[in-house]
Amino acid sequence: MNTATRLGLYAAGLALAFGAAFTVAGAAIPKTVVAERMATAAQAHGGHDSMGDMGDAAVPHGVTLAAGGYQLGPVRAPAEIGSAGTLSFTIDDAAGHPLRDYAMSHDQELHLIVVRTDGSEFRHVHPERTPDGTWTIPWIWRAAGSYRVFADFVPGGSADSVTLTRTVDVAGPVTLGPVPTEVRTARVDGFDVTIAGDLRGGASSELTVSVAKNGAPVATLQPYLGAFGHLVVLRDGDLAYLHVHPKGADPQPGQVSGPTVTFAAETPSSGRYLLYFDFKVDGAVHTAAFVLSQDH
Numbered sequence: 001m002n003t004a005t006r007l008g009l010y011a012a013g014l015a016l017a018f019g020a021a022f023t024v025a026g027a028a029i030p031k032t033v034v035a036e037r038m039a040t041a042a043q044a045h046g047g048h049d050s051m052g053d054m055g056d057a058a059v060p061h062g063v064t065l066a067a068g069g070y071q072l073g074p075v076r077a078p079a080e081i082g083s084a085g086t087l088s089f090t091i092d093d094a095a096g097h098p099l100r101d102y103a104m105s106h107d108q109e110l111h112l113i114v115v116r117t118d119g120s121e122f123r124h125v126h127p128e129r130t131p132d133g134t135w136t137i138p139w140i141w142r143a144a145g146s147y148r149v150f151a152d153f154v155p156g157g158s159a160d161s162v163t164l165t166r167t168v169d170v171a172g173p174v175t176l177g178p179v180p181t182e183v184r185t186a187r188v189d190g191f192d193v194t195i196a197g198d199l200r201g202g203a204s205s206e207l208t209v210s211v212a213k214n215g216a217p218v219a220t221l222q223p224y225l226g227a228f229g230h231l232v233v234l235r236d237g238d239l240a241y242l243h244v245h246p247k248g249a250d251p252q253p254g255q256v257s258g259p260t261v262t263f264a265a266e267t268p269s270s271g272r273y274l275l276y277f278d279f280k281v282d283g284a285v286h287t288a289a290f291v292l293s294q295d296h
């Protein structure tokens with residue numbers, strides 16, 4: 001599997017969108033930039049990890065609500081924190097009809113990533129599809145703020161993944177701290193997870209994640225969605241989206257691995273990247289979050 005994936009070329013002017021973000025509460029992503037991206041781009045962006053790269057794209061992957069002839073319909077969700085409800089949406093085809101024909105990709109028809117625009121509150125979940133094509137999942141917001149919702153799927157009969165995104169605002173008091181330049185260690189659910197390697201512009205970067213618990217390496221990583229780990233990489237600012245799978249052979253049923261998982265990620269630009277590593281141990285899925293910065 002070719003795990004090297006690029007986010008795609010920078011759109012001119014996009015550079016203005018980040019760098020200065022994240023120090024101002026509530027202003028992590030200038031909404032005007034997201035709106036412009038959403039309004040202007042409606043072109044296909046192939047380039048999921050195994051689909052080769054997408055260096056020709058004028059707009060990065062995962063910053064538009066329409067791509068490849070599909071559009072993410074309005075996202076319905078609870079309007080404020082703490083109230084239990086449902087998050088739902090449709091993927092609409094060019095005729096405006098909900099898409100009901102999906103190819104399986106990493107054991108699922110659709111992967112839903114939800115993250116607050118400061119990179120916190122990350123969730124990677126798999127909603128259920130009703131016969132009419134509506135995707136639904138029970139939902140409670142834990143924190144107020146502005147969120148990005150990413151739907152990552154492969155339309156039936158297609159070989160290319162599509163990533164569509166929208167912004168959802170959640171009412172309530174917002175506390176946003178500054179995002180650090182670098183976070184290489186994370187403690188999640190009793191696991192200590194570290195990431196080694198550096199991002200390099202325009203080249204494939206090898207990133208190795210190691211999992212330990214109580215000081216001992218964890219060598220019992222289980223296959224999760226067809227891999228020993230998944231890495232979602234979001235570019236700080238526009239939250240351009242990259243989903244990377246490990247190097248090496250896919251897991252066999254019953255096989256376990258660890259304590260390290262190695263990825264090859266190709267990021268196109270300098271800047272700060274938010275990384276989320278999903279892994280599974282003893283039947284439970286955990287997510288470790290990191291921050292890496294690329295100087296050039």
Ligand SMILES: [Cu+2]
Pocket residue numbers: 108110111112124125126225
């Ligand atoms: Cu998924």
